[in-house]
Amino acid sequence: xxxxxxxxxxxxxxxxxxxxxxxxxxxxxxxxxxxxxxxxxxxxxxxxxxxxxxxxxxxxxxxxxxxxxxxxxxxxxxxxxxxxxxxxxxxxxxxxxxxxxxxxxxxxxxxxxxxxxxxxxxxxxxxxxxxxxxxxxxxxxxxxxxxxxxxxxxxxxxxxxxxxxxxxxxxxxxxxxxxxxxxxxxxxxxxxxxxxxxxxxxxxxxxxxxxxxxxxxxxxxxxxxxxxxxxxxxxxxxxxxxxxxxxxxxxxxxxxxxxxxxxxxxxxxxxxxxxxxxxxxxxxxxxxxxxxxxxxxxxxxxxxxxxxxxxxxxxxxxxxxxxxxxxxxxxxxxxxxxxxxxxxxxxxxxxxxxxxxxxxxxxxxxxxxxxxxxxxxxxxxxxxxxxxxxxxxxxxxxxxxxxxxxxxxxxxxxxxxxxxxxxxxxxxxxxxxxxxxxxxxxxxxxxxxxxxxxxxxxxxxxxxxxxxxxxxxxxxxxxxxxxxxxxxxxxxxxxxxxxxxxxxxxxxxxxxxxxxxxxxxxxxxxxxxxxxxxxxxxxxxxxxxxxxxxxxxxxxxxxxxxxxxxxxxxxxxxxxxxxxxxxxxxxxxxxxxxxxxxxxxxxxxxxxxxx
Amino acid sequence: xxxxxxxxxxxxxxxxxxxxxxxxxxxxxxxxxxxxxxxxxxxxxxxxxxxxxxxxxxxxxxxxxxxxxxxxxxxxxxxxxxxxxxxxxxxxxxxxxxxxxxxxxxxxxxxxxxxxxxxxxxxxxxxxxxxxxxxxxxxxxxxxxxxxxxxxxxxxxxxxxxxxxxxxxxxx
Amino acid sequence: xxxxxxxxxxxxxxxxxxxxxxxxxxxxxxxxxxxxxxxxxxxxxxxxxxxxxxxxxxxxxxxxxxxxxxxxxxxxxxxxxxxxxxxxxxxxxxxxxxxxxxxx
Numbered sequence: 001x002x003x004x005x006x007x008x009x010x011x012x013x014x015x016x017x018x019x020x021x022x023x024x025x026x027x028x029x030x031x032x033x034x035x036x037x038x039x040x041x042x043x044x045x046x047x048x049x050x051x052x053x054x055x056x057x058x059x060x061x062x063x064x065x066x067x068x069x070x071x072x073x074x075x076x077x078x079x080x081x082x083x084x085x086x087x088x089x090x091x092x093x094x095x096x097x098x099x100x101x102x103x104x105x106x107x108x109x110x111x112x113x114x115x116x117x118x119x120x121x122x123x124x125x126x127x128x129x130x131x132x133x134x135x136x137x138x139x140x141x142x143x144x145x146x147x148x149x150x151x152x153x154x155x156x157x158x159x160x161x162x163x164x165x166x167x168x169x170x171x172x173x174x175x176x177x178x179x180x181x182x183x184x185x186x187x188x189x190x191x192x193x194x195x196x197x198x199x200x201x202x203x204x205x206x207x208x209x210x211x212x213x214x215x216x217x218x219x220x221x222x223x224x225x226x227x228x229x230x231x232x233x234x235x236x237x238x239x240x241x242x243x244x245x246x247x248x249x250x251x252x253x254x255x256x257x258x259x260x261x262x263x264x265x266x267x268x269x270x271x272x273x274x275x276x277x278x279x280x281x282x283x284x285x286x287x288x289x290x291x292x293x294x295x296x297x298x299x300x301x302x303x304x305x306x307x308x309x310x311x312x313x314x315x316x317x318x319x320x321x322x323x324x325x326x327x328x329x330x331x332x333x334x335x336x337x338x339x340x341x342x343x344x345x346x347x348x349x350x351x352x353x354x355x356x357x358x359x360x361x362x363x364x365x366x367x368x369x370x371x372x373x374x375x376x377x378x379x380x381x382x383x384x385x386x387x388x389x390x391x392x393x394x395x396x397x398x399x400x401x402x403x404x405x406x407x408x409x410x411x412x413x414x415x416x417x418x419x420x421x422x423x424x425x426x427x428x429x430x431x432x433x434x435x436x437x438x439x440x441x442x443x444x445x446x447x448x449x450x451x452x453x454x455x456x457x458x459x460x461x462x463x464x465x466x467x468x469x470x471x472x473x474x475x476x477x478x479x480x481x482x483x484x485x486x487x488x489x490x491x492x493x494x495x496x497x498x499x500x501x502x503x504x505x506x507x508x509x510x511x512x513x514x515x516x517x518x519x520x521x522x523x524x525x526x527x528x529x530x531x532x533x534x535x536x537x538x539x540x541x542x543x544x545x546x547x548x549x550x551x552x553x554x555x556x557x558x559x560x561x562x563x564x565x566x567x568x569x570x571x572x573x574x575x576x577x578x579x580x581x582x583x584x585x586x587x588x589x590x591x592x593x594x595x596x597x598x599x600x601x602x603x604x605x606x607x608x609x610x611x
Numbered sequence: 612x613x614x615x616x617x618x619x620x621x622x623x624x625x626x627x628x629x630x631x632x633x634x635x636x637x638x639x640x641x642x643x644x645x646x647x648x649x650x651x652x653x654x655x656x657x658x659x660x661x662x663x664x665x666x667x668x669x670x671x672x673x674x675x676x677x678x679x680x681x682x683x684x685x686x687x688x689x690x691x692x693x694x695x696x697x698x699x700x701x702x703x704x705x706x707x708x709x710x711x712x713x714x715x716x717x718x719x720x721x722x723x724x725x726x727x728x729x730x731x732x733x734x735x736x737x738x739x740x741x742x743x744x745x746x747x748x749x750x751x752x753x754x755x756x757x758x759x760x761x762x763x764x765x766x767x768x769x770x771x772x773x774x775x776x777x778x779x780x781x782x783x
Numbered sequence: 784x785x786x787x788x789x790x791x792x793x794x795x796x797x798x799x800x801x802x803x804x805x806x807x808x809x810x811x812x813x814x815x816x817x818x819x820x821x822x823x824x825x826x827x828x829x830x831x832x833x834x835x836x837x838x839x840x841x842x843x844x845x846x847x848x849x850x851x852x853x854x855x856x857x858x859x860x861x862x863x864x865x866x867x868x869x870x871x872x873x874x875x876x877x878x879x880x881x882x883x884x885x886x887x
Binding site: 614624625629631633644647648655659662663666670671674675678679683685696700704705711713720726727729730731732733735739740742751755758759761763765767768769770 | 841
Binding site: 583584585586587588591592595 | 806809810811812813818879880882883884885886
């Protein structure tokens, strides 16, 4: 079935091309048909590939892309279990979100442009996961970055959206630069960028803990951190919520931001040779998930809460990667794609039905008025909180238990992870209780139509039952020992999310315990503001990078170096003026000066003659 | 006795030069200058250069000074010129030039101090001068002739428009 | 004048004095006629120095150079007097300080 492989990225690309160059010829209906249909067709191709898959990796080379000296990179695909999981998520969730967008974006003036960008994004993302060499992967990597920029700034008439898009682009660029350096290093060491060849060559050439391996993987990790919005490059993701909500669901929850996880999983053979980097992955994941969870607790914008929770969940995936629970991480990536897309789409439905209202304090009592959305959101929040038997439970539990088993700092990682799980449940159900229960402040003026309802329903099913799906990655990753921690560890892992839900109920719905006094107090306010501002990381970067840079540009704007040369010019002009004053045109003065010169000259002659 | 003549001539030369350069009337100054030149001619004769003495009288005092006389006559300065000269020659304007000239003179005299030689006392005849002039210095003679030609052309060109105006012809 | 030996130092001293006088006149006088006269005096003093040196060595070279100086003087005076006439015509004065068109 390798014949169909090239069609998977080619179909959305063709659609995007048609939409970009022929947008004026099609009405909204054909635009939607083209945009949604191309992704659906790609999804069918993926499905056919899966059905005919024998378990062995598929490879297909279309043509040689670049051949310069030693470097030879082809447009060639490598399909194994990991790729298939990613392909399914991208085309499956992508198709649902495209379908949803067809209704959500209806009436927008740039309908065709939206679908063109979205299709282009899907193309780039598919290229990223299908690439068999790191250069093609990097092409897809930069492609999704560019599409993210275009879609975050989709409503570019508002300057704030443009600023958010720029921020997303520039901050991820920091990581991408690191990744490019990593690629250069790997190429210098091995003379190839082919992923499979790199893996075997590295295993043969490097000892475990080789400094070069640590450096190369750290640079790759830099790229992953940037793209996946992990500490310290996470600040762009909350601002990226300026884009349309389906975009947030597709790019900034389900697919693009997990590219970092995919990259690390794809190059796990390199990372296994660099235990320090792997530990750094785990610690970055843990810190990010805690930071993001605390921040999510203090937000009021429904999309920003979900954005911070995305950062937090990707932190879990990094934690899993760091402790060697590769398949658990990829599993969580998949289930997270389901329930986070569901949550975003449900939030989009609320926003859509409430006149673009984002503030959860102005929502309330939507349970009966938007029943389908309520159900979707409830299921999504349950999965996000990892309540038992939902999809999130299975994947997150695997990661948490694997973290406990990690040598050395394992229990600490586990403690942080379950604290994060508790917080996750708390902020998820805060959202549910505040938005859907209580007094109805703003009334919806419409109900989601079938194109929005259908993806919600399908994603509900997957969010609930996705945990029972098996993912065929056993052949990709080294087999990890089955985690069998003590019973109390399992009990705490399962129980804390439930406790979080209960606490959310007590705080936000039943109001048995009013914490407002605690929040209103001076230290409470300080802490609240600190967490609300995302631990003031933005302010720190502003102070650390932006302000000095702006100061430097202001300084350079006045051309300080030119002033030096200007001074030389001014000196010359001054001397010129003084000397031309001596040029009076008076002959007698010249004669006098000449006489003085002769006097001096004779004096010199006299001295020289020994007088 | 004759050596005393040298010092008399030198004194006359200095005095008449000083008078020449401090007059307000150009014609008077010219007469003093001619006197200075004549005394220098005497000195030439005394130190043994009779040919130079003759040339000094014929060309310097005779031809060149007559040129000055012609020009002074053409300009016809008269009484107003003298009044203006007196205004220009304020005592203050002598200070700086005097200092400079004195300094230069002092340096020259210091450098000349201690020269013990004298003139030979034997006149160098015009024949010897002529032989030298058209022997080793023939190139210098050619150059001098070129210079005189250039002076002739230059003087004609510079003075032409003045002469033309006087004839009532407009040139420029 | 056979046998008359004039000290060279005195002749050169006279030349120096004449030169200094001429220089003073050149720097002091504003009338261009007097400026030319000062130049004559200075050239003459230089010529005197040459002739004196020639007399010291009993050679004709001093007088040869005197003739060259004479040539230069003649050319200079002829052009200089032409310029005097031009200045009188253009500025209606003989003041050399009036001709300052070359001021920088």
